[in-house]
Amino acid sequence: MMTPFTASPGDEGEALPSVKPRSARTWLAFVRNRTGLIGIVIFVGFVVLGLLAPVIAPGNPATITMHIMSPPTAHYWLGTTAEGQSVWSQVIWGTRPTLVIGFIAGALTTALSIIIGVGGAYNGGALDDVATMFSNIFIVIPGIPLMIVLATYLHHAGTVAMILVISATGWPFGARVLRSQTLALRKRDFVQAARLTGESTWGIVQRELFPNMISLIVANFLSTIMYAIGAEVSLQFLGLGNINTVSWGSMLYWAGNYQALAFGAWWWIIPPGICIALVGGALALVNRSIDEIANPQLTSAPKRGRLHRGGTGS
Amino acid sequence: MSEILSVRHLSVTYTDSTPTIPAVNNVSLSIHDREIVGIAGESGCGKSTLINAILQLLPDSIVDMEGDVLLNGQNLRTLDRESMRRLRWMKISLVPQSAMNALNPIMTIEEQMRRIMEAHWEAARPGEIVARIDETLEMVNIQRQYKKLYPFELSGGMRQRVAIALALALRPDVVVMDEPTTGLDVIVQRGILMEIKRLQKQLGFAVCLVSHDMSLLIELAQTVYVMYAGRIIESGPSRDIYRQGRHPYTRGLIACFPPLQGSQRTVEGIPGSPPDLGQLPPGCAFHPRCPQAIPRCTDQSPSLVNVRPQHAVACHLHTPDIPSDLVEASHDRA
């Protein structure tokens, strides 16, 4: 990042730019960043929707009624399914399992990525070689087909099985990114200094590494949630998840099973898909704003290049 | 000697930040045929902005520019894009600061030279271009077979020679050199500087040499301009600047570097660091670091005044209404 150091007069007065956490400023920047704010609002909106499901759509969303395949009406805002269930109610309640699985699988996957990526890079040597090798291999082995096979063996994977399957295939992406960041940080002065002063490995990881990796870990966590939701919804759509709980994926499974589109029941198909895309898009927006804060030139605002810089000159 | 490049009252302000940054402030300079002119200053003094402004490389969307840049009497600021593009490298070229990053990493040396030449010699036959590439590389002492290599396969010194060869490929009238030896070891630096001097004699181009290294400028350049915080604070023949530099900053810069030749001297530094161009101190921008600052320096900005023919300085210590004994005293201390 730094231009080659040149011994110009007056340099002694300048300190190296600090890489220590500046959480207060980062958060402020985050709120100011419109992209991130929109993403957070949408995402939090869905979390609230899930939490308030009993208030917004009281009653059991799986309740069967006589009004089958009804288009949207004043009573059924989003119409009904082939079994007369309210699509509105199902979409609202479906937020819960979708987000819960996304969250838990995302957290577990991120934890695996940290253990393998950071652990390998920090310890170095043969351990790192093996960890890197495995990450690289599992990145190129396609995850979803593997998941389909595993889920088939597990006969309609339940929530736990689904989370395990998602985490088992999702960790290498984060591991690779976190590894290279750890390697970069390990070489930095303040980490070297901490090592020399005899701080324990865990102490260094906790006090020096994590604070500097937190944005990367958060970004990785958010993309893993996206991945987990995508995987979960796909498995459920194929009927490989728990098709009896109401979730966005199982809604689409039943819609497919009852040939909803052949009956023209677009109201059954469109809402869950839009919700999935909105949650995914919101997470992507938040991730992008993290990127933009860390790397300001990615924004659309005009910026000048290195050769141009007035403030830092040559 | 006729004037070939003339910069008149040039000011550049970056408008893409708040507050806006006045990076270059009312700078005038002139370069004559076959002359080497030096521009001295620390990092952050506006040197790079000045270079980019001379080369018309600053997009209008981010800067406000005033003043004129005349090349052979032609005002570059009024040229349209295509005319400017055609003129680049044919008349004025650049040896960038870091040759390490200035070469395209995935193109051979030959291809990079060829592409630049093709952009200007539209009617040239391939044979002519190849001949010129070989000839130019030979001039900078790079063997012909190295042209097939990629930048990462060359040493730092060789990359710098390639950057010089690129700049000379079309035999321009003026070559702007931005810290052309930064990041190289002293022996290599020396070799490259000697080569620049030889080539300049051989091909007869004028050089605008920008560096923080005062001793290098004094040795190579005929005229030196000293920049601080976006302004020219002293200018004159390099001999005069070296022996009788008036501005405390100029003398500080000279004291920073031992001469390339000659006896050892104690190396002194200038305390503090250059100001942020966005937040310049009032009065003389140098006063917070100046060992000889007087009360006037904190609220009045000094203007560039001739102290002798061709030697001008912007410092209250050297403006006529300062008691002469104070000036003498400050000279003794240096």
Place this chain on the structure above:
Amino acid sequence: MRYVRRRLIFYLIAFWTSITLNFLIPRLMPGNPAENLMMRMHGKISPYALKALEAEFGVFQHANLAVQYWRYLIALAHGNLGVSITYFPIRVSTVIGQSLIWTLGLIGTATIISFVLGTWLGIWVAWHRHTAWDRLTVPVAMFTSAFPYFWLALIVLYVLGFVLGWFPLSGAYSNTLPPALTLPSIADLLYHAALPALTIVVVSLGGWILSMRNNMIPSLNEDYIQLARAAGLKERTIMYQYAARNALLPNLTGFAMALGFIVAGGILTEIVFSYPGLGFLLYQASSNQDYPLLQGLLLMISFAVLLANFAVDLLYGRLDPRAARSEV
């Protein structure tokens, strides 16, 4: 050459890992799925076929894991993937062979179209990054890449196939026109592939646009770009030969990751369109608990993805002179 050799060794190890995974999965699953399968198949298939299944899954065999693994590798070396249960008594390798061409044609072509188009759009918006186009493209690309493939497939199928009736609803060719190398037949094949290909391109395009844009923008600030400008090169030359050529390299590196997702999306798309490729077959195998076919497909899909990645790595080696000397 050293670079190629290193990459080749890496992919051989990756392939060996996926073979081993394939061997271990049925043996490690709880509830002994293979044994259940045997029970189910008893009496329905010939004793000979049953023996074959037994050998394949190591059920009722008292040989230890190492011996089983050796036998498995030998069988694989002979191209023997066992017998499909769904299509009994056709061999798994034959069943897969018939579907492979459709997947290669559909997903392969759609991926190439999407990569080329997305990369080009990424270059273009990065070059015009102060304009409204850039501000519009970024959020739209983010949103479309968040679509689940199968969902967009359903919508496209409904609107363009069902409501408007412009495209066929399923399959890869008309029943009245078996695939052949004649003009009407080729037109018919393209007609059937249009919607699934459109789905794959639309969802995967955003990722290529965004990643190319994000590689391009820092590359536009490189010193060599500034030098090229100062040297009066034409804008097109700077954009493609200087900025994009360098920015393309990290994008190719990202190809490995992206490909897995696109193939997964392609599989789901095939399922929605009943397109007779590996994905649709995988779905059938999963629904029928056709373990031999399932295992064979997993191996085949992994192999195809690894091969594609290897091809991209070779391309990378040609485009980046530094790769030849890299330690990666």
